[in-house]
Amino acid sequence: MSELRTILETTLKKLLEERKFMSIKDFLSTMKPSDIASTLDSLSKEQLPKLFRLLPKELAAETFVEMDSDNQELLIQSFSDTELKLVLEELYVDDAVDIVEEMPANVVVRILEQASPEMRKDINQILHYPEDSAGSVMTTEFISLRSDMNVGDAIDHIRKYGCDKETIYTCYVTENRKLIGTVSVKDLLLAKDDGTLISTLTEKNFISVNTHTDQEEVARVFSRYDLLALPVVDSEGLIVGIITVDDAMDVMEEETTEDMAIMGGMTPSDKTYIKSSPIELFIHRIPWLMILMVSATFTGLIITGFESAISKMVVLTAFIPMLMDTGGNSGSQSSVTIIRALSLGEVGIKDLPRVVIKEFITALLCGFTLALLCFGKIMLVDRMLIGNTDVTLLVAIVVCLTMNLTVIVAKVIGCSLPVLAKKLGFDPAVMASPFITTIVDALSLLIYFSMTKAILI
């Protein structure tokens, strides 16, 4: 796909230089909005507005939505009031809100000035909901029907008002704005005759979310119930908007990216990697690196505390990385698994005891296997192959016992911390590899040196 894009960009730039505007127009009309957007995003500041003006009205708006916010700003600055009004007219309210959220104050004022009074009201309403809530990702454009309409009326109603709505396939049956049920266009079309009353087709047992529901929960509801759209109601059960499945997919993608960033020890960023500058990457990465580095001081202190033991048996040092890494890896496995299960809603806070027992048994199995393998490795490689006489049988036993215990401790900590974080209202993803590793490192060294003192010295 990216190969193709390069060719497209080269062709377009050439046509633009040769001022063959009609051909460009024809060319762009065959493309999908998101592909045009990524092509436009790669153009220079001078070329961008020129090319954008060649797009037909509707395609222009659809493309505009998909563009980078920097370029959206650039375009808005270059628009006349009339041009801005034309683009805004074609936008869905939720897309308009997304744009408004990214723009500086003076641009926002211009957008709100040129928006229709109705859209201005809707934008303000959506902006008012907390970030990442259902209210903040919904759109206010949906089809509502009355239950005393018949199928013929309903289809006429859809024909009349449908072209501005984000979806027509699920319609909402309301009574004084209170949501009573849903009717799908499939049911309308498959109804025996046009006189069938909407009330007989209404699915009263519908799923809805509240304006304050977290968007992650919204995505889960979509995937659990295979929905195309989901109504959003306020605390009194009045319908205030809908969320469509394409937006739910965006939320899923966004939440996964955010979770992965946090699990990798970074603060999440709204910008794509390619668009982020090294300074921006630095800002998102340095806090956790600093926190974790300072935390590793404790691990250092443990070593310092056992310095006399180490100086007597330097050979012990050689096993530190293996013990630390295996502990870290075992803990990461458990934490990653539980973080994902929590985020899919498979595991809840009340499952903690069950989770700990399962991880403990798994840890026993893993720990025993690894200790056995480690013992074999030490006897074969370190003693026989390398012939390191410092590695005595007792040293091997201490290392393997530590291995076994570390794996158990690591897995129990790795599975508990994400659940506890959730209970305390934090994002469980924070309790992933980097954090678990730091804790497990300290503990594995404590176990190692305590064993050494007890058995070897």
Added chain:
Amino acid sequence: MSELRTILETTLKKLLEERKFMSIKDFLSTMKPSDIASTLDSLSKEQLPKLFRLLPKELAAETFVEMDSDNQELLIQSFSDTELKLVLEELYVDDAVDIVEEMPANVVVRILEQASPEMRKDINQILHYPEDSAGSVMTTEFISLRSDMNVGDAIDHIRKYGCDKETIYTCYVTENRKLIGTVSVKDLLLAKDDGTLISTLTEKNFISVNTHTDQEEVARVFSRYDLLALPVVDSEGLIVGIITVDDAMDVMEEETTEDMAIMGGMTPSDKTYIKSSPIELFIHRIPWLMILMVSATFTGLIITGFESAISKMVVLTAFIPMLMDTGGNSGSQSSVTIIRALSLGEVGIKDLPRVVIKEFITALLCGFTLALLCFGKIMLVDRMLIGNTDVTLLVAIVVCLTMNLTVIVAKVIGCSLPVLAKKLGFDPAVMASPFITTIVDALSLLIYFSMTKAILI
């Protein structure tokens, strides 16, 4: 949600004991298939078939699809041939395939015997495509229209054949099974009059995938173009099936879970965490733990190689965990970021030079900041607070220089390996924290001891 489910389960079990079957029937009819499925999944083997038989035909099939494969098998075994036939009649082909894939051979034979000849043919066709390909997740039930039909004909056609199709909202215009374009029901409904020819409404510039396209790419296409359904064509451009957005969401979720498992150093599993036994968890976790443990041997060998240097200056040991962890964390940050960017299709193999430069600059910034902080920490904590006289200015310099270099090496390796893995046809997710940490650990120690030898000894 899980609170509610517990209450539901208790109520149902009680009603079942009291043999109040009519009430149970009414009760279940108000629930959604996926909720009924999770309730049924929690029942005993004796109760399950009894309750399932109370479900109305269509709801029974929809619930069946959402159940665990173990329980699906149990139910099929308890079904008479007629009952099995009834459930199969209500299934979509793609769901039937999912079930067949999980069943043992004797159950598969029974399913194929009871399926209609057409469904049997379709199941066999889909089973024939490679795992995780578009062909393997598609359904063969879609609405195809001819371009010489008019809107009235098309709507009649949908009314006649629509009820068995997974979606009616996108129809496919074909000519001798060759896909010419798509028509949405929205366009049909909003068309001025019933006489409008389908050919004038057909979107010829449509997106399609090939039967062999990877399902991850399918999910990307859905999210890029905001589709509700995507046609799947064979190498000659003949339409063989469609994929609907709910299945694309499932693919997205499945691929994310798989990526996270791999990134956590595990082989991915089809089973949910709650359903996996400790033995199964062990089997998915132990291979990487063993590989990584054995790889850590090299890190141990590096330490052994520098044992004489260490025995002269045991104080050096105290900084090993901090250097190793910071290196590992820095590398993880880069690898996680790049793995996600690769999986979203934001970054491609050809972007490697650009990525390396960006990571290098970021690493310079991170490395310098961390080294500075580390220097301050050593001087303040280790020298002044703890008064460790072994920690000389030169030791501090060696540690901080190592820190700086390690971060740079870690970030460059962390960003390159996923891209190189992709180039070699491996899953980039393998090159995540556990793997990167093992490599970076060895390198950080090499840098550390080389510095020590050069500067201190």
